[in-house]
Amino acid sequence: MKFLVTGVAGFIGHSLAGKLLREGHQVVGIDSLNDYYDVNLKLARLKDLHVDVAAIDLHKKVASTDASCFEFVKMKLEDGKELLELCSVERFDVVINLAAQAGVRYSLENPRAYVDANIVGFLNVLEACRHYPVKHLIYASSSSVYGANKKMPFSTSDNVDHPVSLYAASKKSNELMAHTYSHLYGVPTTGLRFFTVYGPWGRPDMALFIFTKAILEGKPLKVFNYGKMKRDFTYVDDIVEGVYRAALVPPQSGETATEEYVSNAPYRVFNIGNSKAVNLMDFIRAIEKATGKEAVLEMLPMQPGDVPATYADVAALSEATGYKPDTLVEDGVANFVDWYRNYYQV
Template identity: 60%
Template sequence: MKILVTGIAGFIGFHLTKRLVREGHKVVGLDNINDYYSTDLKYDRLAELGILRESIVEENIVKSCTNKNLQFTKADLENKPLIDHLFDTEDFDVVINLAAQAGVRYSLKDPYRYIDSNIFGFLNLLEGARHHSIKHFIYASSSSVYGGNTNMPFSTKDNVDHPMSLYAASKKSNELMAHTYSNLFNIPTTGLRFFTVYGPWGRPDMALFLFAEAMLKGDPIKVFNYGKMERDFTYIDDIVEGITRLIPRPPSSNTDWSGNNPDPSTSFAPYHIFNIGNSNPVKLMDFIGEIEKQLGIEAKKNMLPMQPGDVPKTWAKVDDFFDYTDFKPEVGVEEGIEAFMSWYKSYYVESKQYNIALPS
């Protein structure tokens, strides 16, 4: 297939693209390489894909120097003329939208970025799909949409009308916009609610990265809600496996759907929402303990109250996803943290990007 992957320089987009080109798909990647976190890390991910920093020209197509099936363009999703041009010239079979302004807490600081990228940008992609007979439109939603919901585990059949941040609201908006286009234009759309994704090449604003960095530097880690948090940590390889299994399986109409008892996860239109999570929430203090064990360092802990926009617990109900794909995420935190630490030490410590010594 020929696949548009947005957010290719991001954590999930990078890993998914590696998998897709390895399987022989043709991929056109798009990313604006914004400065929400280290652009060096984003450029290094692209370099792993054969997209060299010095070859990138804004809004121009660049070919990978290591894989003939991969091309890249640096551009904003909200650049409608460029998005229209890509759809007009590239003849995509599938769109996978992983690009977004990420981060719950950052949405309190710069809300306009979320509207530009997550709403206007998403609309441009839907419009492209509308006019070019896309076989499957897959997009990243988030576990954040569950917001004030306390019914555990989180189910895609639950109501999600009480977001706790603008980031979450933008992701819920994406689901509503996708349904509208599925209904009006018969575009098969699948939304994926990711649960705390981690692993090698991960985001520097996420807990595992922040904890490892602080502990290796001898700095205290910030432990919110006084450690009374649980997260459904999901390893990156499980996320990629789930997405690749969904690509050839676009949704169809749910003939049992009823407006008298509407199922939010399916529709009379070709529309589906899935959770992708490990379905095994881990207590934050246990997560920190595993990092301490693998680093051989006891963390200095700064115990703090809950942050605005955050929730105390996430837990994904994934039965419908397992039934649909015959796959259930399976990598546990011990194995996942070990893989992350191996990459982290190689990339940041042994390469001398940080002037710190590894514990003996």
């Protein structure tokens, strides 16, 4: 099939594109290559997909230099006209929207970036899928939509009407917008609520990256909520496998209907995580073991917009697709540390 992957130079997008190509699919990837974090890391991911980064130009397709069926286009999701034009020419079978302004803490500093990329940008994706119909639109939601929910594990049947960050609110908005387009125009949509993805090629603003860098440099780690945090850390290869499996099984009309709610929309939302809540201090110990160095800890109170724990119920995704994450945190952390040392030559 022909896939469009947005955010293809990002952490998950890069790994997903590689998976799709290995499975024999044709992939067009788009990314704005913005400077939210080191652009060189994004370009290195594209090089890993055999893109000649020197040939990249705004709105122009660049083919991979190997025999794979991959093309890259530098484009912002906010560029609605250009996105429509691309979809009109390519006629994609599946669109996987991973492009977004990420990060809970950054949303406190630059809220407008989240409205532009995550809401306006997603509206343009929906419009493209409406005017040039696809078999399936997969889009990234987030575990952050659960806010400060205390019921564990988090289930897609839980109320998610009380976000505690603008990032979370933008992702909840995506789910509502997707349902509207599924209902009005029959666009088959699946939202995936990602839970704390980690692994090689990760983002520099993520905990594993920050902690590994600090430990290797002998600098203090900022540990919020005095370390009393739990996260459903999920290895990137497990996430990519789940996204791929979900993409091949579009929702059917009425899939989300319940006794309280009736809808004929081809719409659904899944959690995608490891289904194991790991103590933050145990995660730090895994990094210490992988690096062979002891962390210097700076214990701090909870930050605004953060939550003490996340824990995914992935039964629905497993039932629909056979998804079964199996990477141990110790192994995943070791793989990341190996990548980090090789990439940064430390």
